[in-house]
Amino acid sequence: MDIKRNILLNPGPATTTDSVKMAQVVPDICPREKEFAGMMKGIREDLVKIVHGDLEKYTAVLFCGSGTLCLDVCVNSLLPEGKRILIVNNGSYSTRAVEIAQYYGLPHIDLRFAYDEMIDLERVRATLDENPDIAVVYTTHNETGSGILNPVRELGRMAHEHGAIMIADTTSTYAMRPIDIEKDNIDFCMASAQKGIMAMTGLSYVIGDRSIIEKSATYPKRSYYCNLFLQYDYFEKTGEMHFTPPVQTIYSVKQALAEYFLEGEEAKWARHTEVMQAIHDGAQALGLKEIIPLENQAGLVACILYPVDENWSFEKVHDYCYERGFTIYPGKISSTNTFRLCALGAITAEDIREFWKVFEEALRANDIAIPVKY
Numbered sequence: 001m002d003i004k005r006n007i008l009l010n011p012g013p014a015t016t017t018d019s020v021k022m023a024q025v026v027p028d029i030c031p032r033e034k035e036f037a038g039m040m041k042g043i044r045e046d047l048v049k050i051v052h053g054d055l056e057k058y059t060a061v062l063f064c065g066s067g068t069l070c071l072d073v074c075v076n077s078l079l080p081e082g083k084r085i086l087i088v089n090n091g092s093y094s095t096r097a098v099e100i101a102q103y104y105g106l107p108h109i110d111l112r113f114a115y116d117e118m119i120d121l122e123r124v125r126a127t128l129d130e131n132p133d134i135a136v137v138y139t140t141h142n143e144t145g146s147g148i149l150n151p152v153r154e155l156g157r158m159a160h161e162h163g164a165i166m167i168a169d170t171t172s173t174y175a176m177r178p179i180d181i182e183k184d185n186i187d188f189c190m191a192s193a194q195k196g197i198m199a200m201t202g203l204s205y206v207i208g209d210r211s212i213i214e215k216s217a218t219y220p221k222r223s224y225y226c227n228l229f230l231q232y233d234y235f236e237k238t239g240e241m242h243f244t245p246p247v248q249t250i251y252s253v254k255q256a257l258a259e260y261f262l263e264g265e266e267a268k269w270a271r272h273t274e275v276m277q278a279i280h281d282g283a284q285a286l287g288l289k290e291i292i293p294l295e296n297q298a299g300l301v302a303c304i305l306y307p308v309d310e311n312w313s314f315e316k317v318h319d320y321c322y323e324r325g326f327t328i329y330p331g332k333i334s335s336t337n338t339f340r341l342c343a344l345g346a347i348t349a350e351d352i353r354e355f356w357k358v359f360e361e362a363l364r365a366n367d368i369a370i371p372v373k374y
């Protein structure tokens with residue numbers, strides 16, 4: 001089968017290999033069969049291994065849904081009655097966690113920083129000192145809206161010093177930028193199959209400390225479908241998901257994990273880094289400005305300011321590139337007009353050099369000045 005190869009520069013779903021796409025085409029199977037549960041056991045263990053977790057201490061709990069489901073699960077399941085969650089928030093993905101806390105009516109502190117500002121750890125410490133009822137600290141590792149890297153390890157240490165647990169939304173770093181769950185002081189992290197492991201959409205997972213999940217059995221159950229303990233407990237008792245899993249996606253995940261370990265953590269991160277460098281180089285050559293200084297970036301998302309040019313049209317440039325197999329993505333910062341180019345997926349620096357040629361043609365075709373103006 002000849003499947004057209006598109007280069008996705010959006011922040012997930014990512015470009016996948018043909019072998020991962022094809023892995024979904026399998027004989028029909030009822031996921032309640034032992035064969036299927038056995039496959040999920042291996043997948044859960046591999047997901048823990050990716051963050052170097054000890055399988056005795058850490059587990060992976062699978063859910064059927066997109067990545068935001070994991071934010072929902074973690075926020076609604078891990079907060080004891082009468083305690084507060086501190087959300088260290090410098091962008092749109094942490095704001096999503098704030099909204100989840102709001103919708104569940106959970107006591108929370110939304111500790112805000114500007115989208116282009118590094119987290120001020122002293123402000124976080126002061127907040128923890130002043131609010132001994134904080135039981136959970138939450139942040140986003142790579143704020144995918146801007147590409148800024150947040151200091152999860154330091155936040156986790158601070159949380160632990162204050163008797164709180166640390167949740168990190170690692171959806172846009174997991175299986176890309178190396179993570180060591182224990183050394184990075186993370187109690188819970190999360191991701192989704194269509195991002196770092198380069199599989200299909202529909203499976204998401206929370207990876208974290210078994211003993212905390214077990215303790216959370218007595219916390220209020222705020223959701224029926226999206227409760228961490230209930231799903232964990234069902235897996236422990238039966239090896240299965242409580243409700244119907246995304247069967248074909250799980251086959252793609254199995255293949256994607258095999259390819260992940262074959263490529264290797266270091267080599268994969270090196271490849272993403274080369275892709276990102278090619279993104280920076282091409283942007284610079286055209287005079288495009290990134291909003292986050294390079295030293296503060298997580299190395300996976302470039303957030304680029306719209307040029308100031310009467311002919312600039314994101315839609316027109318997008319459509320030109322899209323028709324030629326390259327997908328660029330709008331920004332997520334309300335105060336500034338940006339677009340994003342991401343280094344996820346089964347792509348190489350060579351793909352990015354091809355992309356920039358097409359992007360430059362798109363500028364010419366629309367009479368946009370080169371180098372671009374601000």
Ligand SMILES: *Cc1c(COP(=O)(O)O)cnc(C)c1O
Nearest residue numbers: 012066067068093144169171172
């Ligand atoms: C992609 C992403 C998510 C999940 O988004 P979905 O559209 O629900 O898959 C969550 N957090 C971060 C940081 C992400 O990059």
